[in-house]
Amino acid sequence: MHLAFATLALTAVCHVTTAAVAAGGGQQILLGSAFQNDVQFEAVTSAAFPEHQLRLTEPTICDSSVKQYSGYLDITTGKHLFFWFFEARRSPEKAPLTLWLNGGPGCSSMTGLLFELGPCKIADKGHNTTFNPYSWNIHSNMIFLDQPVNVGYSYSDDGSHVDNTLDSAEDVYAFLQLFLKRHPQYAAAPFHLAAESYGGTYAPHMASAIHHHNDELRLARVSLDRTHINLASVILANGITDPYIQMPSVPEYLCEGPYAVLHGADCDAMRDKARSCQRLIGMCYAFDSPFICGPAQEYCMREVFGFPAWKKLGLNGSDVRKKCDPEENGDLCYQEMLWIDAWANIPAVKGALGVPSRHHFQSCNREVGEEFGGRGDGMRNSAALLPELIDAGVRLLVYAGNADMGCNFMGNEAWVSQLPGRYHDEFAASTSEKWTVLTSGRVAGEVRTAGSNGFDAGNVTFVQIYEAGHMAPFDQPEATFDLFTRWIMNLPLTLNKL
Numbered sequence: 001m002h003l004a005f006a007t008l009a010l011t012a013v014c015h016v017t018t019a020a021v022a023a024g025g026g027q028q029i030l031l032g033s034a035f036q037n038d039v040q041f042e043a044v045t046s047a048a049f050p051e052h053q054l055r056l057t058e059p060t061i062c063d064s065s066v067k068q069y070s071g072y073l074d075i076t077t078g079k080h081l082f083f084w085f086f087e088a089r090r091s092p093e094k095a096p097l098t099l100w101l102n103g104g105p106g107c108s109s110m111t112g113l114l115f116e117l118g119p120c121k122i123a124d125k126g127h128n129t130t131f132n133p134y135s136w137n138i139h140s141n142m143i144f145l146d147q148p149v150n151v152g153y154s155y156s157d158d159g160s161h162v163d164n165t166l167d168s169a170e171d172v173y174a175f176l177q178l179f180l181k182r183h184p185q186y187a188a189a190p191f192h193l194a195a196e197s198y199g200g201t202y203a204p205h206m207a208s209a210i211h212h213h214n215d216e217l218r219l220a221r222v223s224l225d226r227t228h229i230n231l232a233s234v235i236l237a238n239g240i241t242d243p244y245i246q247m248p249s250v251p252e253y254l255c256e257g258p259y260a261v262l263h264g265a266d267c268d269a270m271r272d273k274a275r276s277c278q279r280l281i282g283m284c285y286a287f288d289s290p291f292i293c294g295p296a297q298e299y300c301m302r303e304v305f306g307f308p309a310w311k312k313l314g315l316n317g318s319d320v321r322k323k324c325d326p327e328e329n330g331d332l333c334y335q336e337m338l339w340i341d342a343w344a345n346i347p348a349v350k351g352a353l354g355v356p357s358r359h360h361f362q363s364c365n366r367e368v369g370e371e372f373g374g375r376g377d378g379m380r381n382s383a384a385l386l387p388e389l390i391d392a393g394v395r396l397l398v399y400a401g402n403a404d405m406g407c408n409f410m411g412n413e414a415w416v417s418q419l420p421g422r423y424h425d426e427f428a429a430s431t432s433e434k435w436t437v438l439t440s441g442r443v444a445g446e447v448r449t450a451g452s453n454g455f456d457a458g459n460v461t462f463v464q465i466y467e468a469g470h471m472a473p474f475d476q477p478e479a480t481f482d483l484f485t486r487w488i489m490n491l492p493l494t495l496n497k498l
């Protein structure tokens with residue numbers, strides 16, 4: 001969560017020609033190719049999305065063992081969203097499809113790709129990458145998307161931004177439609193939407209947009225010339241989803257959590273601030289207006305995340321086990337972020353990915369974060385969108401590394417426990433069970449679940465990951481790979497042997 005709000009003054013925390021190629025079954029796909037920025041692109045368009053075009057190329061960097069696509073969703077408003085797709089290393093034709101998003105808002109999904117769970121990891125101070133043996137693309141086809149516009153490799157012709165989560169959800173839906181038109185082989189397999197940090201706010205909106213568009217398709221009397229998106233699950237990773245419950249968990253975490261660092265009067269004073277912050281968030285939930293949510297966010301960032309006794313400790317908000325010096329380690333306390341910026345701006349890398357050479361990549365775009373923050377986008381109740389999805393069969397996995405302060409596991413576990421819907425009572429009554437990594441036999445965390453018959457991973461599942469910070473796959477690559485794999489295969493997480 002400190003990533004989410006780092007921008008709010010919290011220094012320590014956080015034109016292409018097309019030709020008709022295929023037309024049949026009421027669907028028209030336009031394919032074509034053209035050179036742009038010296039890269040040959042293929043263009044994909046659809047009559048159903050007249051304002052969108054997918055422009056793609058086939059890179060071979062990062063993981064040359066699999067097929068890749070990268071490029072842009074071009075939107076007529078002059079917005080261009082970057083994506084990078086990797087086929088699964090094993091049986092890509094049968095593997096599910098996962099979309100991964102980082103948060104911020106304003107932070108690039110290249111962070112997840114190169115630092116956490118992608119096919120290659122940033123190395124050699126950003127001069128090179130290394131093969132990731134725990135990459136999530138082993139069993140899943142993976143898409144990494146930079147959104148909203150002006151994040152990472154995404155750009156806009158006139159420099160304008162999107163400043164709220166709702167607008168970005170519709171762009172993501174159009175992206176998936178064009179991607180699946182070009183690659184219909186991935187449309188039948190389950191689709192998982194995975195998002196970290198501020199992604200805990202994005203993903204419920206995107207999943208909800210997909211679900212409602214699926215309903216429209218199902219109920220339409222005429223062919224809508226779109227694909228059903230087989231939304232199987234939403235995965236929220238150290239996310240901010242229900243701030244009314246999560247913000248008050250920050251003093252609880254710092255005072256009572258596994259790595260407690262505050263005591264006595266500091267705790268009382270911080271709980272007071274958190275209660276005031278919670279009241280403001282309650283008003284934001286009730287009125288859902290930027291004029292109320294913006295100031296609520298500003299207050300909570302300043303008074304809770306900026307609480308003096310916590311700030312004075314100089315700890316890493318992403319990982320309270322560590323000290324953080326922004327001067328030395330960059331805004332986000334992750335030295336590797338600077339390496340990502342270095343690698344992502346290498347002209348040969350941009351060329352291979354089809355990124356315009358003049359575009360300057362930044363891991364996190366402060367301005368985008370400030371615009372979202374100013375409207376208080378992150379203070380809205382995104383959890384409220386989930387029960388409808390869950391009751392319609394979409395599975396929910398919420399996990400959290402337990403050394404993260406902002407989007408801490410206690411707040412995440414609390415909102416999942418209070419989530420209404422079919423599985424509420426069963427989840428609320430569930431107890432934590434140990435989760436053991438199958439390959440190593442190591443206990444890596446605790447699981448609570450509802451909807452499991454003992455033979456699957458459940459419909460609503462919460463996992464606390466031990467010894468992991470905000471970016472848990474960075475700290476615990478083997479364990480988080482085990483978690484992701486069992487979740488997408490729908491195998492029980494509490495089983496210690498298969």
Ligand SMILES: *[C@@H]1O[C@H](CO)[C@@H](O)[C@H](O)[C@H]1NC(C)=O
Pocket residue numbers: 127128129130
């Ligand atoms: C990058 O790493 C690969 C594999 O380790 C190596 O073969 C290659 O020479 C390296 N490239 C550079 C520019 O260091």
Ligand SMILES: *[C@@H]1O[C@H](CO)[C@@H](O)[C@H](O)[C@H]1NC(C)=O
Pocket residue numbers: 316318319322323324325329333334335469471474475
């Ligand atoms: C903060 O934590 C992250 C994640 O564990 C780590 O990569 C980074 O190096 C830490 N920064 C400092 C200054 O310890």
Ligand SMILES: *[C@@H]1O[C@H](CO)[C@@H](O)[C@H](O)[C@H]1NC(C)=O
Pocket residue numbers: 390391392393394395422451456457458459490
């Ligand atoms: C719960 O998940 C299972 C898959 O494990 C799915 O078949 C079932 O439909 C889901 N439950 C509900 C109520 O939709």
